[in-house]
Amino acid sequence: MNSPQIINAPLLLIKGLSVSFETPLGRVKAAEDVCLEMQDGETLALVGETGCGKSVVAGAIMQLLPHNACVQGRAIFGGRDLLGLDEREMARIRGSEISIVFQNPSLALNPIMRVGEQIAEMLRVHKNISRNRSLRMAEDMLRRLGMVEKEKARMYPFQFSGGMNQRVMIATSMILSPRIIIADEPSKGLDGTLAREVMAEMASIKDQMGASLLLITHDLMLAKDVSDRMAVMYCGEIVEIGKSREIFSNPLHPYTIALLGCLPERGFQPIPGSSPSMINPPIGCKFHPRCQQCREKCRRKQKMTKVEGRREVPGKDECTDREVRCWLY
Amino acid sequence: MLAILKAQDVGKAYESGLIFKKQHIVLQGITLAVNEGKTLGLMGVSGSGKTTLGMMLAGLERPTSGRVLFAGKDLASMRGPEFLAFRRQVQMVFQDPEGSLNPRKSIEKSIHEVLSLLKIPPREWRDRTGEILETVGLSEELLCRYPAQISGGQCQRLALGRVLLLQPTVIILDEPTSALDISVQAQILNLLRDLQRDLGLAYLLISHQPEVIRFMAHETIILESERTLEEKAKRRWI
Ligand SMILES: Nc1ncnc2c1ncn2[C@@H]1O[C@H](COP(=O)(O)OP(=O)(O)O)[C@@H](O)[C@H]1O
Numbered sequence: 001m002n003s004p005q006i007i008n009a010p011l012l013l014i015k016g017l018s019v020s021f022e023t024p025l026g027r028v029k030a031a032e033d034v035c036l037e038m039q040d041g042e043t044l045a046l047v048g049e050t051g052c053g054k055s056v057v058a059g060a061i062m063q064l065l066p067h068n069a070c071v072q073g074r075a076i077f078g079g080r081d082l083l084g085l086d087e088r089e090m091a092r093i094r095g096s097e098i099s100i101v102f103q104n105p106s107l108a109l110n111p112i113m114r115v116g117e118q119i120a121e122m123l124r125v126h127k128n129i130s131r132n133r134s135l136r137m138a139e140d141m142l143r144r145l146g147m148v149e150k151e152k153a154r155m156y157p158f159q160f161s162g163g164m165n166q167r168v169m170i171a172t173s174m175i176l177s178p179r180i181i182i183a184d185e186p187s188k189g190l191d192g193t194l195a196r197e198v199m200a201e202m203a204s205i206k207d208q209m210g211a212s213l214l215l216i217t218h219d220l221m222l223a224k225d226v227s228d229r230m231a232v233m234y235c236g237e238i239v240e241i242g243k244s245r246e247i248f249s250n251p252l253h254p255y256t257i258a259l260l261g262c263l264p265e266r267g268f269q270p271i272p273g274s275s276p277s278m279i280n281p282p283i284g285c286k287f288h289p290r291c292q293q294c295r296e297k298c299r300r301k302q303k304m305t306k307v308e309g310r311r312e313v314p315g316k317d318e319c320t321d322r323e324v325r326c327w328l329y
Numbered sequence: 330m331l332a333i334l335k336a337q338d339v340g341k342a343y344e345s346g347l348i349f350k351k352q353h354i355v356l357q358g359i360t361l362a363v364n365e366g367k368t369l370g371l372m373g374v375s376g377s378g379k380t381t382l383g384m385m386l387a388g389l390e391r392p393t394s395g396r397v398l399f400a401g402k403d404l405a406s407m408r409g410p411e412f413l414a415f416r417r418q419v420q421m422v423f424q425d426p427e428g429s430l431n432p433r434k435s436i437e438k439s440i441h442e443v444l445s446l447l448k449i450p451p452r453e454w455r456d457r458t459g460e461i462l463e464t465v466g467l468s469e470e471l472l473c474r475y476p477a478q479i480s481g482g483q484c485q486r487l488a489l490g491r492v493l494l495l496q497p498t499v500i501i502l503d504e505p506t507s508a509l510d511i512s513v514q515a516q517i518l519n520l521l522r523d524l525q526r527d528l529g530l531a532y533l534l535i536s537h538q539p540e541v542i543r544f545m546a547h548e549t550i551i552l553e554s555e556r557t558l559e560e561k562a563k564r565r566w567i
Pocket residue numbers: 021022023028030048049050051052053054055056057066068278
């Protein structure tokens with residue numbers, strides 16, 4: 001097949017997305033000119049340090065940001081711009097076509113409703129499925145996520161640990177077979193091995209449904225294990241995007257290189273300096289004050305630029321799709 | 330090498346049940362020594378009693394068997410001022426950095442709190458505060474903020490700074506970087522190594538990450554899980 005990516009329109013196309021918040025201390029530029037494409041069935045990881053703006057991107061496309069947010073740009077899904085939809089249209093899309101698993105399950109679950117009922121309610125409201133049948137489907141989904149005992153579905157969120165509630169959230173987000181699942185730090189609150197198991201199960205259910213997954217995480221190893229492509233975010237901007245394996249084996253942006261150097265496997269090499277303010281970020285490349293390879297040019301803004309993959313196999317028509325925002329390339 | 334803090338055959342058991350008393354063994358027969366200026370790594374799966382052991386070594390909990398010795402002296406035999414002096418010498422830093430700070434006190438207040446505890450005259454507070462912020466790599470801009478307004482890494486640096494004001498000889502670090510981003514983890518671990526080199530601190534480092542232990546520790550011990558202990562106890566019974 002000849003580069004099918006070019007023919008297929010992406011499932012979701014985010015273009016020039018910028019989000020800022022008006023605060024007493026000034027305007028927080030939480031996301032700037034974010035461009036992302038999601039293909040059918042792929043898992044795209046959005047990675048970066050806590051506070052770099054990952055959740056803000058997800059909140060913007062789902063129209064779930066607080067009122068002090070100013071959102072610009074477009075998010076095209078099914079031929080329509082999500083950012084321009086009114087609340088009624090958006091409510092129809094949320095859950096049934098695009099669903100989101102939040103970082104904090106205790107805020108998203110109804111504390112006085114049995115967890116099985118909460119999951120089943122989605123099926124009744126959106127799909128008109130009978131009570132009994134929807135409850136059975138809810139139990140089944142919980143079982144697939146490792147909550148095997150039937151009684152579990154009849155318990156309340158407060159009777160569960162954070163990790164179990166996290167799995168209830170995941171079940172809720174997947175029960176309607178959405179096209180896109182956005183998972184915001186889905187492994188938070190689950191410890192190491194359990195996090196991997198839940199994530200693997202989530203990925204396999206997602207594959208069976210043929211859905212795409214936008215995985216938002218600060219955990220690079222998790223992103224590497226489950227994602228096809230990866231976008232690295234720093235201080236509100238995407239600095240590098242490409243195939244996850246290639247980014248790990250051959251990072252190009254100096255920030256990606258520095259971030260990977262912090263990994264235990266690479267000897268805990270700290271990045272000099274500290275994360276910049278989002279109110280007065282450095283001009284030009286936001287990483288330049290901390291960059292070992294900084295030059296005069298870096299005080300000017302650079303666009304995302306396609307880079308020829310260095311690992312390209314000759315003769316194989318495989319596109320590397322790497323893009324970097326750096327004057328070195 | 331001088332063993333500054335020692336556990337000798339230390340154990341901890343809780344009793345539960347009102348009618349049929351059931352002994353729940355958390356730890357049993359632990360012997361270890363933290364050497365001056367060195368790092369002892371402590372590993373074990375969750376539930377193996379790592380935090381309990383750390384708390385007993387810091388004098389925050391009492392062992393139900395065995396002894397904890399600081400500079401050769403049994404904690405159980407220390408009285409009033411002597412025990413207080415020990416409590417100052419051996420400090421503990423926890424995993425959850427926000428949890429160890431009062432959310433209603435500004436960063437400056439929470440540092441002044443320690444200085445006043447140490448009976449440092451208020452005219453020196455400004456300088457001492459500046460010094461400690463520099464040591465742990467925090468900017469003075471943060472002083473007027475509250476814990477919720479600073480990052481997890483900054484909270485952990487602050488927690489470390491407050492502990493350093495007490496000029497301890499031993500710091501017990503209970504998963505100090507587990508809740509942090511890898512970038513912040515790398516910074517904090519390197520800071521801890523620098524502080525050890527400059528101040529001659531001894532650490533007991535509790536972690537479930539082998540890489541963290543390998544990076545930091547001069548020696549390592551591994552705790553068995555409570556289940557293994559219970560299994561063994563049962564077998565002894567039979
Ligand atoms: N409602 C808000 N008002 C002001 N600033 C906000 C608001 N929500 C988020 N921010 C800021 O936007 C930035 C990005 O936050 P977030 O997307 O949550 O980061 P991440 O998910 O990558 O950890 C942070 O600096 C955060 O403080």
